[in-house]
Amino acid sequence: MPLEKRPNILLVVADDHRADAIGTLGHPVVHTPTLDGLIERGTIFTNTRIMGSLIPAVCAPSRACLLTGRNLFQADGYTYCEPRPSNDVPIHPEYVTLPQYFREHNYETFITGKWHNDGPSAVRSFESGRNIFHGGMSPHDEVPVRSLSGIKEGRPAKVAEGFSSEVFCNTAIDFLQNHDKSRPFFMWLALTSPHDPRTPPPPYDTLYDQDSIPLPLNFLPEHPFDNGELSIRDELLAPHPRTGKTIQKELADYYGLISHHDACLGRVLDCLSRTGLEEGTIVVYVSDHGLAIGSHGLLGKQNLYEHSVRVPFILSGPGVPKGLRSSHCAYSLDLFSTLCELSKVPVLPNLESRSLVPILADKSDNFRDVFFSVYSGFQRSVYDGRWKLICYAMGGEERLQLFDLLEDPLELYDRIEDGSCSAIVQRLLDSLQEWQNVNGDPTINKNENVAPHRLVQSASLSQTQLYNQ
Incomplete structure (x- = not known):
């Protein structure tokens, strides 16, 4: 495909967003008008899951899978190394990343937001980037950020002014407004929301009345047995046994963060429309994993229940059917091959990733068996x-x-x-x-x-x- 006709890619990666916490999917509480609209204009795969993690920081290996299209044991560069680092997962330098691959096909690649893998893989993946949080978690109103050149040169981070989702989305908007339209772009916009600390800014901190929030139908005060990870940091954010009031407070703040970043993303999509980029841009919304937050007596993602391994996965734009809700099972890492095929970029062989385009075209009944x-x-x-x-x-x-x-x-x-x-x-x-x-x-x-x-x-x-x- 001629370069000027290839679609732009806006890839939004949320942090800790459960697959069911989207309004139009029937959630009884959370308001997500931006994501609802994206689903109406595109396709959602309602049975998408991650392959998991070998460390408690599930974000990092899950993102490594997404970035490389490879299975967990390949994507996790420290699988066979001792000792391993505490929170990031390096990507083997021989593995091309998704943005790196599009960069090699003359896309302008840009990053803002969270990068939870090694610095060298970011440097080879992107041409430029600003307000990058290189790490696992931080206070939302005190996010340490660097430019891509700052990561490359090892310069110290500086605390950004503003709330995390606003900082990252404002940076994305600035990029869109100044983008050279002679080349397609690939933007990595990675939020730190709704990851804890669950501190939504006003007025989202009072958007949900915690006393009226229903508990998950699979709520339990405690997990029924030792799953090996009941004393991990995430599980110590609330006392045992869980009470309904405690979980309602956690949920109110969690939903507040989701609704806030939904509004911030709305401004990004409005900018796409104003700049004439909307029709030529594939927008992706995906999360790195889900979260228990009261289900099965758990709070975190260090488990293999559906609430933790299933993620929202939305596609919209050129080549994507409107209003399709597919129940086909998929991995989030299937995004790699899917974006290649939608963009007419050669699909890399020998990856775990499989293109979802046949499902989008209603030409596949059996994607994976297990x-x-x-x-x-x-x-x-x-x-x-x-x-x-x-x-x-x-x-x-x-x-x-x-x-x-x-x-x-x-x-x-x-x-x-x-x-x-x-x-x-x-x-x-x-x-x-x-x-x-x-x-x-x-x-x-x-x-x-x-x-x-x-x-x-x-x-x-x-x-x-x-x-x-």
């Missing part, structure tokens, strides 16, 4: 489109959970003791073992014929060791 997710060294899950098995190994003990997601999407009823499901369990275990072996899951000791659900002894390690493993 999906896998990972958390640290002691949780694994496998999902076949209906049945989902979660495997735990903590302190030498093993535990399995089985859910029928067609009948029980909130994972309320564990079917593992149902004798009629034994064949299903074995089939899923066999599938998991094959996937682990083929993809080099580092927790499997292939020389000792370890059972497919026996992972490693990581659950007995301290929190500090878990961050450094």
